Amino acid sequence: MENYIEVRWHGRAQQGVVTAAKLLGESCLISGKYVQAFPEFGPERMGAPVRAYNRISSDPIRLHCQVTEPRYVLIADPTLIGVVGVTDGTPADAVFIVNTAKPAAQMREELGLKGKGARVYTLDASKISLETIGRVMPNTPLLGALAKVTDIIPLDALIANFKENYAKKFSDKVIEGNVSAMKRAFEEVKGD
């Protein structure tokens, strides 16, 4: 049987979840893993619900079907809870990371996971990004939080990939802002 982990990203178009999946895939690839990163294939409209996915493995990945039972779920926009099935297909030991100012215990309730074995974490990724990057862009803070609460990828690898591969695309200020955002998220993410 295939040995891999699966990740699902929820957000709205323009919140950067497709980029987040790409960044996670690239960072894992640099550390020697086999990866897949792909968006939900649907109409693209600003504000529309968007999903993106990752598969990560130590072995070549042969599966080419959709990710429907992810263990890791990252939610960039809490207003999607109750609108799209953010908990669909998740196993009992799933890990949820939500961009919200609310505490994890309250988010657990809103996710309908009270008394369940899933782990729930929250961080105010919008506020962090506003204060570090200068605009609301919750994707890189969510990656920093993922590095803290799972062993999928170390924070250093995320930062190294971003600095190395996006230096041409973004200004130094944008790179530094995103690196600070990841670091702050790493410190501020909290479980219940």
Add this chain to the structure above:
Amino acid sequence: MAITTKGQIGLTGNTAIAYAMKQINPDVCPAYPITPSTGIIEDFAGFVADGEVDTEMITVESEHSAMSACIGAEAAGARVMTATSSQGLALMWEMLYIASGMRLPIVLTNVNRALSAPINIHCDHSDSMGARDAGWVQLYSETVQEAYDNLIQAIRIAEHTDVLLPTMVCLDGFITSHAIENISLISDADVKGFIGAYKPAHALLDVEHPITYGAMSLPDNYIEFKHEQSRAMARSKAVVSAIGAEFGKKFGRSYGLFDAYRLEDADSVIVILNSAAGTTKVAVDELRAQGKKVGMLRPRLFRPFPFEELAKALSGAKAIAVLDRVDSMNGFGGPLFNEIRSALYETDSRPKVMSRIYGLGGRDYKVKDALGVYDELGKVVSTGKVETLQKYITL
């Protein structure tokens, strides 16, 4: 681009194809972008704008014009490439036949997408299967890596003097075109060395050797032209094999006419094209672990159809399901089924073969779907009877 210690990077199918085109550096690229192949032309137009290639990019007003410009440029003596999908390939229709009839080695990437109506942007093989009799060599690709490797080989296949036929490389829309996967790239110098400089066999701009293209041909010689074209198509099979082997020797990844997976002693076999083959392999491993004799075969070359080799590879099986991501709308099963079953008619063992249509318009094909088909095949093996010859799955 992120590069690992293993020399691998993460690219989508579209980015990898555009990168191969950059390394190939064609003389002319006429294009009219269409989802899901748009990214190829977007990226390649970037290379043109940045001066990273010498290509003359021709933006046209339709795919019909794109293929027409390909034909004109290739006939003039240029190395020509383009990319399209779905309705775009359908709109090229009459020009596809003209490209092959004039024996012009144009290389086209088709990112497989369903045909309207109803309108749908997702993967199935209706587009390229509709063009299967257009006289183009057709290669199908399971992964981003194979799509990249196939495109580089396609140049050599198309331009080979035994062939001189347009060649189409197919990959699955979104599933392969938009997914980042690990891929090893070949250096620019190695790609250049492998494909060589283009020396057209005939060129309209070679005024020392005037020739005629697209002449009228009446009953006194039209059939001879078609006979020659058919023979060239038949010869291309050996060329595809030889170039796949040479590619393997040089770059470590060999390609044959098809990919056989755990087929040696398999009783039950699924035959399937492109990305869904990977998912099927996972199902094969799961069943093999339970001691079940199952296998998979993925044709890489569909045109010319290597019927002798496929029949030989499949003759040891007892029950075969051919999965088509396209329907011939009440033809006798899907196109792949039709040809596989016909190829097996000449074998002594003549295994039972059934047709399953799956995944139209991007419907997901999961491991459980493959397991369901193997379950049906197991029953055919034990009873010797096919209960349902043709049906849709993944409904």
